Amino acid sequence: MSQTLVLNATYEPLGVVSERRALILVLNERATSVEDSSRILNYARGSITLPAVIKLNKFVKIPYRHAVPLSRRAIFARDNNRCVYCGVTATSIDHVIPRSRGGGHNWENVVSACHKCNHAKADRTLKDLGWRLRHTPREPVGAAWRILGTGKPDRIWIPYLKPFGVEAMGAASA
Ligand SMILES: [Zn+2]
Incomplete structure (x- = not known):
């Protein structure tokens, strides 16, 4: 409907x-x-x-502001459909600090990424790789x-x- x-x-x-x-x-x-x-x-x-x-x-009158739901669609929109590591068109979602290493599933740690970067990064941190984020991920307002x-x-x-x-x-x- x-x-x-x-x-x-x-x-x-x-x-x-x-x-x-x-x-x-x-x-x-x-x-x-x-x-x-x-x-x-x-x-x-x-x-x-x-x-x-x-x-x-x-x-x-809205009594309070709801938090923005963390969805794949919203993450892609926030990150402009770009890989946060290399800037090409994103095709996947990545946890900056891998979940296996204690990274959270939240706006500050979930980003859009291309397949190549996601695959190359695997379960390593940015520090391990010497990579930098093109922008700091935040909850959109x-x-x-x-x-x-x-x-x-x-x-x-x-x-x-x-x-x-x-x-x-x-x-x-x-
Ligand atoms: Zn990339």
Whole structure:
């Protein structure tokens, strides 16, 4: 089932819901469709275009910031789809400090890497190899990253996510 991006009244991305749920929010006047999808829902007395992006009519206060989910997709987007060691197109995920040597599965230790570097590095540390990271891996900040971690973003969503912290959304949605 396709999903709809939900924006706060301030246009800040909040999350994703099913298209049907989004349509109910619009029909109940709790939200307004700001971008239609190409999908149409047929019912007994007619048809209606399903929304791709909706905006809540009333501002919703978010009590706390959720941590950004650590996913392969989000790591690739953060690292711009590049190998953090040599800069070519990344094809895999690597733990900077290998898990076998106590490295954690977290934003500071998980990076995107090419197959060649990943294979060459194996379970050695950067110090062992004399390698350097092209940038220090950190947890990304910004509302749009929460959306990115939840699944495949729709291309229509990208202009709504970009102002909220995601630079590499175009590449991430390919
Ligand atoms: Zn590489």
